[in-house]
Amino acid sequence: MAGVSLTLLLTLLDDAFFLPEWCACVRRLAPDEVLVVDGGSTDGGPESLEAQDLPNLRLLRRPMQEIDWHYSRQLNFAATHARGDWVLLLDADEILWPPRRRLLTAALADAGRVVSFWLARFHLWPDERTRLDCDPRFDPQPRLWRREAGIVWVRKAHNQQTLRGRIVGWEHPQAQLLAEPVLLHRKELAPRPLRLARHRRWRTHWGLASAAAGLPIPEALPEEFGPTRPLPADVANWRARLMRGSARERRHAAP
Numbered sequence: 001m002a003g004v005s006l007t008l009l010l011t012l013l014d015d016a017f018f019l020p021e022w023c024a025c026v027r028r029l030a031p032d033e034v035l036v037v038d039g040g041s042t043d044g045g046p047e048s049l050e051a052q053d054l055p056n057l058r059l060l061r062r063p064m065q066e067i068d069w070h071y072s073r074q075l076n077f078a079a080t081h082a083r084g085d086w087v088l089l090l091d092a093d094e095i096l097w098p099p100r101r102r103l104l105t106a107a108l109a110d111a112g113r114v115v116s117f118w119l120a121r122f123h124l125w126p127d128e129r130t131r132l133d134c135d136p137r138f139d140p141q142p143r144l145w146r147r148e149a150g151i152v153w154v155r156k157a158h159n160q161q162t163l164r165g166r167i168v169g170w171e172h173p174q175a176q177l178l179a180e181p182v183l184l185h186r187k188e189l190a191p192r193p194l195r196l197a198r199h200r201r202w203r204t205h206w207g208l209a210s211a212a213a214g215l216p217i218p219e220a221l222p223e224e225f226g227p228t229r230p231l232p233a234d235v236a237n238w239r240a241r242l243m244r245g246s247a248r249e250r251r252h253a254a255p
């Protein structure tokens with residue numbers, strides 16, 4: 001990235017199942033640094049990452065128990081160790097689509113006063129046919145931010161960015177939506193035992209904080225989140241073709 005360096009950030013915790021596709025995305029994106037902060041995984045995730053031989057990988061370990069499972073503290077800790085001019089947060093069960101660095105290059109080169117970007121996020125659901133949510137779900141938190149801007153993450157769950165004490169929301173003059181690429185979140189693609197284990201962990205460590213934030217975690221593992229749109233049977237490369245159309249729709253709908 002000419003003149004602008006990028007750190008890709010992952011906060012890892014028992015997500016080894018998702019890492020092969022995540023690593024494939026990262027290789028295509030080719031960031032200047034891949035910074036992984038492990039919160040105490042017991043499923044071999046950190047070792048799996050090291051075996052992938054990702055270029056520019058740095059692995060740090062900080063057990064979540066030490067910070068009372070306060071996820072924003074983990075993000076702030078990770079951000080202080082990033083070396084890139086910009087930091088991109090990409091969870092283990094997400095991939096960037098399309099993973100083309102030139103799309104980020106153009107946005108960051110023309111950022112001006114913008115210090116944080118949103119990326120639209122789609123939730124992918126499987127059944128007898130793969131389906132995509134009817135509408136793009138905008139992530140409530142920016143995912144790409146300028147490292148030296150003074151961004152601070154707050155809240156134990158459903159984290160928010162703040163800049164000089166002000167939430168970096170839609171009305172913030174230094175925040176902006178990127179039409180593409182988008183985040184693809186693979187919500188229910190993991191085996192059910194893994195999903196149940198993650199749900200129990202969320203309820204145990206983030207249940208009260210999620211409720212206080214107005215987004216309570218349901219008692220039972222959700223199996224469905226409302227209507228979805230079936231994909232056409234003749235779509236060979238459904239991700240590429242569908243994402244291109246959705247990007248055009250978002251550009252018209254962006255605030």
